[in-house]
Amino acid sequence: xxRTVILLLTTVLLSACAAAPTQPAPSSEPLAMTxxxxxxxxxxxxxxxxxxxxxxxxxxxxxxxxxxxxxxGQGQHLQLLAAxxxxxxxxxxxxxxxxxxxxxxxxxxxxLIGQRGQQAYAALAGSGMNTPKDWQGxxxxxxxxxxxDLFAILQAAGVDENEVELVNVGFDPRLLTEGKVDVYxxxxxxxxxxxxxxxxxxxxxxxxxxGVANLGLAYVTSEETLANQPELLARFLRAALRxxxxxxxxxxxxxxxxxxxxxxxxxxxxMRFMLESxxxxxxxxVTEQNGLGWQTLEQWQSLSEMLQQYDAxxxxxxxxxxxxxxLQAAQEK
Amino acid sequence: MRxxxxxxxxxxPGKPPRPALAGLDFSIPSGQFVALIGPSGCGKSTLLRLAAxxxxxxxxxIRIDGRTPAEINAARQVAWxxxxxxxxxxxxxxxxxxxxxxxINGQNGGLPIEDALQRVGLGDIQAAYPFTLSGxxxxxxxxxxxxxxxxxxxLMDEPFAALDEITRERLALxxxxxxxxxxxxxxxxxxxxxxxxxxxxxxxxLSAAPGRLVADLLLELPRPRDESDPRFQxxxxxxxxxxAQAQGEAQR
Amino acid sequence: xxxxxxxxALVAWGIVAxxxxxxxxxxxLMNIPVYLLPSPSHILATLAxxxxxxxxxxxxxxxxxxxxxxxGVLAGAAIAVLxxxxxxxxxxxxxxxxxxxxxxxVAIAPxxxxxxxxxxxxxxxxxxxxxxxxxxxxxxxGLQRVDQPFLDLFHSWRASRWEVFRYLRLPGSLPYLFxxxxxxxPLALIGAVVAEWTGASGGLGRxxxxxxxxLNLPYLFxxIFILAAAGMILxxxxxxxxxxxxxxxxxxxxL
Numbered sequence: 001x002x003r004t005v006i007l008l009l010t011t012v013l014l015s016a017c018a019a020a021p022t023q024p025a026p027s028s029e030p031l032a033m034t035x036x037x038x039x040x041x042x043x044x045x046x047x048x049x050x051x052x053x054x055x056x057x058x059x060x061x062x063x064x065x066x067x068x069x070x071x072x073g074q075g076q077h078l079q080l081l082a083a084x085x086x087x088x089x090x091x092x093x094x095x096x097x098x099x100x101x102x103x104x105x106x107x108x109x110x111x112l113i114g115q116r117g118q119q120a121y122a123a124l125a126g127s128g129m130n131t132p133k134d135w136q137g138x139x140x141x142x143x144x145x146x147x148x149d150l151f152a153i154l155q156a157a158g159v160d161e162n163e164v165e166l167v168n169v170g171f172d173p174r175l176l177t178e179g180k181v182d183v184y185x186x187x188x189x190x191x192x193x194x195x196x197x198x199x200x201x202x203x204x205x206x207x208x209x210x211g212v213a214n215l216g217l218a219y220v221t222s223e224e225t226l227a228n229q230p231e232l233l234a235r236f237l238r239a240a241l242r243x244x245x246x247x248x249x250x251x252x253x254x255x256x257x258x259x260x261x262x263x264x265x266x267x268x269x270x271m272r273f274m275l276e277s278x279x280x281x282x283x284x285x286v287t288e289q290n291g292l293g294w295q296t297l298e299q300w301q302s303l304s305e306m307l308q309q310y311d312a313x314x315x316x317x318x319x320x321x322x323x324x325x326x327l328q329a330a331q332e333k
Numbered sequence: 334m335r336x337x338x339x340x341x342x343x344x345x346p347g348k349p350p351r352p353a354l355a356g357l358d359f360s361i362p363s364g365q366f367v368a369l370i371g372p373s374g375c376g377k378s379t380l381l382r383l384a385a386x387x388x389x390x391x392x393x394x395i396r397i398d399g400r401t402p403a404e405i406n407a408a409r410q411v412a413w414x415x416x417x418x419x420x421x422x423x424x425x426x427x428x429x430x431x432x433x434x435x436x437i438n439g440q441n442g443g444l445p446i447e448d449a450l451q452r453v454g455l456g457d458i459q460a461a462y463p464f465t466l467s468g469x470x471x472x473x474x475x476x477x478x479x480x481x482x483x484x485x486x487x488l489m490d491e492p493f494a495a496l497d498e499i500t501r502e503r504l505a506l507x508x509x510x511x512x513x514x515x516x517x518x519x520x521x522x523x524x525x526x527x528x529x530x531x532x533x534x535x536x537x538x539l540s541a542a543p544g545r546l547v548a549d550l551l552l553e554l555p556r557p558r559d560e561s562d563p564r565f566q567x568x569x570x571x572x573x574x575x576x577a578q579a580q581g582e583a584q585r
Numbered sequence: 586x587x588x589x590x591x592x593x594a595l596v597a598w599g600i601v602a603x604x605x606x607x608x609x610x611x612x613x614l615m616n617i618p619v620y621l622l623p624s625p626s627h628i629l630a631t632l633a634x635x636x637x638x639x640x641x642x643x644x645x646x647x648x649x650x651x652x653x654x655x656x657g658v659l660a661g662a663a664i665a666v667l668x669x670x671x672x673x674x675x676x677x678x679x680x681x682x683x684x685x686x687x688x689x690x691v692a693i694a695p696x697x698x699x700x701x702x703x704x705x706x707x708x709x710x711x712x713x714x715x716x717x718x719x720x721x722x723x724x725x726x727g728l729q730r731v732d733q734p735f736l737d738l739f740h741s742w743r744a745s746r747w748e749v750f751r752y753l754r755l756p757g758s759l760p761y762l763f764x765x766x767x768x769x770x771p772l773a774l775i776g777a778v779v780a781e782w783t784g785a786s787g788g789l790g791r792x793x794x795x796x797x798x799x800l801n802l803p804y805l806f807x808x809i810f811i812l813a814a815a816g817m818i819l820x821x822x823x824x825x826x827x828x829x830x831x832x833x834x835x836x837x838x839x840l
Binding site for chain 2: 732734737738740743752756759834
Binding site: 069070071072074075076079083085171172173178262263264266 | 620634635695698702782783795800
């Protein structure tokens with residue numbers, strides 16, 4: 001009788017000791033933050049990750065309250081991030097490097113979702129242009145300022161930049177279909193859908209095809225938030241990456257979630273197209289080895305060098321522009 | 334109220350400075366109705382504005398009952414009426430008259446609002462707005478407003494100038510009816526010789542700028558003035574000559 | 586409605602109808618693709634299909650516009666009154682006002698978002714900034730511009746500066762205020778919309794921007810139709826109010 005009791009007690013004690021460490025530590029205090037998408041609501045992959053995480057309760061499971069905002073695309077998201085009003089935003093990798101250089105915004109990429117950029121150039125299929133060599137003597141549009149990958153492509157194809165006419169265009173693919181420009185700058189995941197829906201076929205050229213470094217969208221935070229709130233960022237990233245994986249597995253559901261943030265003016269098939277395109281470009285040898293969103297010094301450095309060469313960017317320390325610490329923290333658990 | 338003008342000069346500043354009055358000397362006893370006549374630009378309005386304390390003379394003096402225009406203005410004892418009736422369009426007829434009372438409240442002597450409106454024949458349309466009234470009625474209203482004020486001196490700058498002939502004649506008679514019981518001193522500027530003769534006890538003729546006194550005519554004729562009276566005609570032709578002369582000088 | 590007013594209203598509607606019909610005919614006959622220029626019927630159908638979305642967006646934008654307008658009018662009028670009572674500071678204050686007016690919205694809007702957050706407040710402030718200047722200039726003009734005969738009259742009453750202001754300048758500035766309102770009201774609508782373009786979570790401006798970036802022109806034009814209608818209604822309301830408030834200025838509309 002006494003032996004059984006002792007055995008029982010010992011078992012209980014041992015299991016209690018064993019149980020304690022295997023039980024996951026409770027997610028400590030509730031945290032709150034604001035995420036600002038770098039553009040309007042649409043199916044860009046980093047946005048989708050956040051929308052889905054919100055919808056599926058991934059943030060809640062991290063004991064994290066996330067307020068989702070959207071930028072109007074004129075750079076306020078970076079200002080607000082630098083001012084501490086927003087903790088995470090999204091940005092194109094090249095623009096991140098440029099803004100670090102000038103005017104010196106303290107931006108850090110915590111995850112590189114777009115392993116390849118979406119920027120490309122399109123011409124109407126019937127235009128007779130097959131390679132960039134055919135751009136000679138033609139009108140080429142650019143948004144904002146002539147981008148470095150444009151010059152990189154020209155150089156790779158051996159076309160003198162003085163032999164093409166560069167025109168500042170806004171977002172208006174109708175310029176291409178109405179013949180106002182011969183080559184139009186696009187995002188692979190966006191304009192081609194629209195243009196094809198109008199009944200036109202396209203020829204596309206990507207910088208990557210010409211050996212030009214090109215990276216896509218990243219989740220971005222400020223140096224200050226990174227230093228002071230790493231736990232917050234880790235929880236956020238963990239949930240957002242789960243959101244992206246969920247979207248990959250359930251694309252239709254993900255599109256419905258996106259439509260909650262857009263309005264009835266947005267086409268579901270368009271969003272589906274955008275999601276699928278960006279999912280493709282989220283995968284690379286780097287992510288296959290290290291997981292979704294991973295980024296290496298080599299990737300950032302080659303982008304930085306390309307920018308220095310074609311954009312006259314001052315020398316940057318690419319290592320400061322990104323970190324894998326949050327990715328690592330997110331992967332723990 | 335007596336008005337005493339002594340060596341009165343006024344020059345408007347500017348490049349070049351514009352002399353308006355030169356060396357005026359005259360005296361007006363209390364209760365006299367004086368008409369001021371002269372060619373355009375002879376300074377008639379300037380004289381009135383000096384009396385109203387709207388201008389300060391650059392030389393000489395003007396005294397009303399021995400006091401300066403500023404003192405008289407402060408006591409609100411001078412009533413002003415101009416060619417433009419200056420009726421506030423957002424107030425009714427009665428409202429416009431009542432406004433005057435607001436500024437001279439407490440002082441005795443002026444007519445009550447109702448009386449003033451009745452006297453000028455606007456008692457029935459007190460609630461009308463100025464823009465619905467004819468030119469003649471508007472000036473009548475301005476007169477009613479003036480009657481509110483217990484003033485010993487009325488300064489009137491061509492008040493009937495914008496009205497047609499018939500209305501002018503009629504209003505002239507009405508004005509005399511209003512003036513006689515109260516009998517303030519009146520300085521009345523006009524271009525119209527007939528009007529001056531119809532209304533005034535005395536006519537002062539000014540020369541072209543700078544205005545000097547060139548004629549001082551006392552009219553001892555009974556009112557209402559009879560135009561067929563030979564004395565009327567004599568005064569008329571005398572004034573005509575004076576004016577023509579003053580006009581001729583102006584043209585030179 | 587009196588006969589001439591009714592006739593002019595019919596003429597107005599007639600013109601609008603002709604315009605819309607020609608537009609519809611043009612699109613159909615020339616087979617213009619919807620992404621270049623949608624037909625009015627398509628636009629109206631879009632409106633009919635999304636009543637609650639457009640209603641909500643309109644209410645929000647209109648709210649921003651009207652509150653901003655109110656603020657702008659109060660600010661402009663208050664400054665004008667101040668400058669009339671203290672003429673010494675007119676030059677300085679006007680310089681500041683012109684500086685504020687000249688700063689482009691695109692520069693101010695993000696700053697306001699930074700300071701005031703993502704809600705409606707920045708939009709209201711931007712609208713107020715846009716609308717205060719016409720009111721300031723016009724009301725100041727109205728307050729200062731008094732005819733000499735009136736000033737002479739008030740002088741004969743020995744009226745104080747304050748009395749001249751209260752009984753003469755202030756009521757006399759009403760027509761000028763309304764003239765300014767007729768300029769500022771449409772500006773307020775534009776201001777609210779443009780402010781929303783620089784970052785909003787709702788409203789017609791946001792709808793227009795989203796629609797454009799999707800090149801969904803029917804949705805874009807539907808919002809534009811609403812704005813046009815709102816502008817027209819606002820203007821008519823103001824004209825009516827002006828007729829009542831500034832009753833002494835007969836605006837003869839003899840046809």
